[in-house]
Amino acid sequence: MSKLITDNHFSDADAFYASLTDAHRELTPEDSERLNARLILLLANHIGDKQVLFEALDIAAQLEQ
Amino acid sequence: MQKTYSNPIYPYRKSPDQDAASAVHHPVIIIGAGPCGMAAALDLAKQGQASVILDDNNTVSVGSRAICFSKRTLEIMDRYGCATPMVEKGVTWQKGKVFFKEEQVYEFDLLPESGHKLPAFINLQQYYFEEYMVNLIDKEPLIDLRWKNKLVELDSQGDGNQLKVETEDGVYDLSCDYLLVADGANSKIRSGLGLESKGQVFQDRFLIADVVMKADFPTERWFWFDPEFHRNQSVLLHKQADNVWRIDFQLGWDADPEEEKKEENIRPRIEAMLGKDVEFELEWASVYTFQCRKMDDYIHNRVVFMGDAAHQVSPFGARGANGGVQSVENLAWKLARILKGEASPMLLESYNSERQHGATENILNSTRATDFITPKNDISRVFRDETLRLAKHYPFARSLVNSGRLSMPCDYRNSTLNSIDSGFQGGLEVGFVCQDAPIKIDGRNSWLLEQLGNRFVLLVNPETLADDELTKLAAISDDLEVIDSRTLEDPEGLFAKRYALLGGHAYLVRPDQYIAAKFKQANVSDVSAAMKRALGFNLEKAQ
Structure with a gap:
């Protein structure tokens, strides 16, 4: 059974998206990569649940979709 | 170089077997008097089974090599009767520090769980570990340990083995039901039988230097990722007995092992790390590469492979000697009962299946540590470095920092030897090792x-x-x-x-x-x- 939420779960989707792109706006590609890595690590720990994380990784890895 | 320890020289003694008219038969012959070969003989003796050990050398490990022995290994040694000198001589530590670039990221204290006879682990030079085993073997009438006896020819058949053994008094014949092989990672017996140990070679070189510090230094494990004094590589420092400190420098694949081993090249590295004013003496040094690999089947006819000959791991996480001894303990009681006719001959196969599982787990753990220490590509390095930066301020990231995980005994929860009764809830599970109390x-x-x-x-x-x-x-x-x-x-x-x-x-x-x-x-x-x-x-x- 899937545990990853794939329907909308944001309290403010637009605000998050704007903040995400804003955070990267002035960064070099190298620093953007660092920021992304930090964000992934922080959020992954917050989620914690192995099944949720693996389902997310699996979908993320399907680059052609 | 070595000053704190001089290797004992054990005498070659002529065995009456060498004058026998035909090959003398022994139920069990063990090749190699390292930690695994000697553990096998001691364990078999505990089950009432005699054995002969053949070793082509006449001393214990030259240089320190394995240094970290886990609680489970010590519990096994305690069952044999030689854990006490090991724990007395060994260094028990629980504090450590992790550094990234020029700063300390965090420190830890592995508070041990109380109510166990033996500590979570000790640091002890391999030569001491082996010496205490030899001392015990000398008092054990069921073990015949023959130094300077070299196996030169093996004929392995379905029902037993014929051996030719070379000594300074010439070559003599032996035969045995079971040959237990613990002749190391580059096992000549394994290759002689056309068998393989397969896996991954890590393209990296490491310099191990054991040094004696003149000044006091805390009994802690220090691990540096990418330090200023050794850019883009990792360095590990921890303490062994006799005030000897193990320093492990990652060198990269292009390093020249012969050059790096020279004292004049090692000194500047250590001075850069400890500062010029810290006095030390170099005790022993070696350059190594490593592999994570295992045989698909540890058993060939009646030849049984153990230790590094059967399964080999990277040194991070201390799973080589520990995993090896745990394999031996799995084998010995089964073999003793097969020889006495008290167990099915097929029980031997469960040594292979249970310890294939053990080796897979050890290889997985040590590969993960190696991949964290040596990121395989640019994005892996980004994740590694950001994990370390976050670890300074946020405790969660410390759980991702992997410079080697403590060796824990694996469980055999899926073993065919288990019987499950679902009515008994709680306590320990079937397939797990008993806990002390x-x-x-x-x-x-x-x-x-x-x-x-x-x-x-x-x-x-x-x-x-x-x-x-x-x-x-x-x-x-x-x-x-x-x-x-x-x-x-x-x-x-x-x-x-x-x-x-x-x-x-x-x-x-x-x-x-x-x-x-x-x-x-x-x-x-x-x-x-x-x-x-x-x-x-x-x-x-x-x-």
Whole structure:
């Protein structure tokens, strides 16, 4: 059974998206990569649940979709 | 270079076997007097089985090599009778620091769980570990340890082995039922039989330097990722006995091992790390690369591979010697019972299956540590570095920092030797190793693990059983001892907490202290069946 939420779960989707792109706006590609890595690590720990994380990784890895 | 330790030289002694008219037969011959070969002989002796060890050298490990011995390994050594000198000589540490670039990221304190006879691990040079085993073997009449005896020819057949052994008095013949092979990672016997150990070679080189510090230095494990004094590489520092410190420098694949081993090249590295004013003497140095690999099958005819010859891991996480000794303990009780006709010959196959599982787990753990220490590509390095930066401020990231995980004994929860009784909830699970607990017997302080091992034990709480049930259970086999849990005083309540033995409950404990079965209501029929299963008789039916 899937545990990853794939329907909308944001309290403010637009605000998050704007903040995400804003955070990267002035960064070099190298620093953007660092920021992304930090964000992934922080959020992954917050989620914690192995099944949720693996389902997310699996979908993320399907680059052609 | 070596000043704190001089290798003992053990004398070659001529054996009467060398003057025999024809090949003298021994049930078990072991090749290699390293930690695994000697453990095999000691374990077999504990099960009443004699063996001969052949070693082509005449001393213990030259240089320190393995240094970290885990609690489970020490528990095994305690069952043999040589853990005490190891723990007394070894260094027990629990604090460590992790550095990234020029700063300390965090420090840790591995507070050990109380109520165990032996510490979570010790640091001890391999030569001491081996020397204490040799000392014990010298007192053991069931072990014939022959130094300077080199196996030069092996004819392995389905029903036994013929050996030619070279000594300074010439070549002599031997034969054996089982040949146990612990001749190291580059096993000549393995390649001689056309067998392979397969896996991954890590394209990296490491310099190990053991140094004696003149000044005090804390008993802590320090690990540097990408430090200023050794850019883009990692460095590990920790303490062994005799004030000897192990320093491990990652060098990269392009390093020249012969150049790096020279003292004039090692000194500047250590000075850059410790500062010019720290006085030290170089004790021993070596450059190594490593592999994670194993054989697909540790058994070929009646040749059984053990230790690095069977399965090899990277040094991070201390799983080489520890995993090796744990494999040996899995093998010895089975082989002894097969030779006595008390177990199915097919039980041997469970050594392969249980320890394939063990090796896979050890290789997985040590590969993960290696991949964290040496990121395989740019994005892996980004993740590694950001994990370390976050670890300075946010505790969660410290759980991702991997400079080697503590070696824990693996479980055999899926082993075919297990019997599952789902009615007994709580306590320890079937397929797991028994945990220690402080107990008192007749008012005398003791430890639970000292009561287990070398034969099957039924650990039972007979409160709800019929009066004569204990007597009937005890009559199941000469190889089964029944221990009434009510005779074990439990001063700290840890035995009750860890084992949860309610009235009628019982554990069947294998001679290697693993749990073969649990029973909600112990009875002769279920216990007999579980013991038969643990001795491999069900494997015959399955065929």
